[in-house]
Amino acid sequence: MDLRDAVLTRRSIRRFTNEPVSTDIIKELVSCALWSPSWGNTQPWEFLSVTGDALQRLKDENVKALDAGKELNPDVEMPQTWPALQKSRYRDVGISVFESLNIGREDLEKRAAYYKEMVSFFNAQALLLVTLDKSISLAYSMLDVGLFLQSFCLLAHDSGLGTCILAVSVHFPDILRSICHIEDSKRIVIGVALGKPDKDDAANKFQRKRDNVDMFLKTIN
Numbered sequence: 457m458d459l460r461d462a463v464l465t466r467r468s469i470r471r472f473t474n475e476p477v478s479t480d481i482i483k484e485l486v487s488c489a490l491w492s493p494s495w496g497n498t499q500p501w502e503f504l505s506v507t508g509d510a511l512q513r514l515k516d517e518n519v520k521a522l523d524a525g526k527e528l529n530p531d532v533e534m535p536q537t538w539p540a541l542q543k544s545r546y547r548d549v550g551i552s553v554f555e556s557l558n559i560g561r562e563d564l565e566k567r568a569a570y571y572k573e574m575v576s577f578f579n580a581q582a583l584l585l586v587t588l589d590k591s592i593s594l595a596y597s598m599l600d601v602g603l604f605l606q607s608f609c610l611l612a613h614d615s616g617l618g619t620c621i622l623a624v625s626v627h628f629p630d631i632l633r634s635i636c637h638i639e640d641s642k643r644i645v646i647g648v649a650l651g652k653p654d655k656d657d658a659a660n661k662f663q664r665k666r667d668n669v670d671m672f673l674k675t676i677n
């Protein structure tokens with residue numbers, strides 16, 4: 457796939473098929489994405505590929521935690537407030553997802569079911585977790601992780617796989633630590649759901665939006 461096409465056609469996938477994702481493919485994608493730039497070539501990232509029984513246990517425990525109303529406790533602080541413009545974009549994407557799935561504003565039952573889907577990684581058959589050693593400052597390493605993630609998602613897309621970067625996947629780090637044997641010295645930064653996109657599912661078909669380039673780019677000659 458042409459790079460430009462890959463950038464323009466990648467989308468967050470919110471429904472995956474049951475087709476398994478092999479560890480070999482994940483290893484190949486990660487090894488290519490390692491060529492992403494990082495501050496001083498520090499390559500601060502570490503990864504964990506979760507599939508099979510471990511992934512299923514993770515999904516089950518996440519759903520149980522949600523049912524029990526367990527408090528979210530991510531290793532990386534979640535933003536609580538946004539300026540109005542960003543808040544409205546954030547709200548927009550939520551509305552688009554719910555509308556695509558015919559979930560009404562008042563339909564608490566369907567909304568709860570959707571959140572269970574999300575903490576089950578939308579049926580993804582693999583989860584790539586990104587960790588950073590706690591001794592590493594978050595300031596630039598978060599940029600580095602972001603660069604890695606975009607490379608990884610584009611490479612996956614190029615291979616016919618879909619991805620969804622999921623903050624939600626790391627909301628219960630104690631569950632991840634116990635099932636995936638992650639040491640306390642590691643900060644669990646983010647997870648990426650990976651799998652074959654279910655192309656017919658409405659959750660994958662709604663129109664994504666971006667503001668016009670002039671909203672973001674000023675030019676000075």
Ligand SMILES: Cc1cc2nc3c(=O)[nH]c(=O)nc-3n(C[C@H](O)[C@H](O)[C@H](O)COP(=O)(O)O)c2cc1C
Pocket residue numbers: 466467468469470549574620621622623624625646664
């Ligand atoms: C750091 C980060 C965290 C995200 N967390 C979630 C999440 O928890 N749940 C979700 O459905 N999408 C999540 N997303 C996906 C975004 O909602 C998505 O990238 C955005 O709406 C733009 O849509 P697109 O990726 O299809 O272009 C996350 C994306 C990023 C970059």
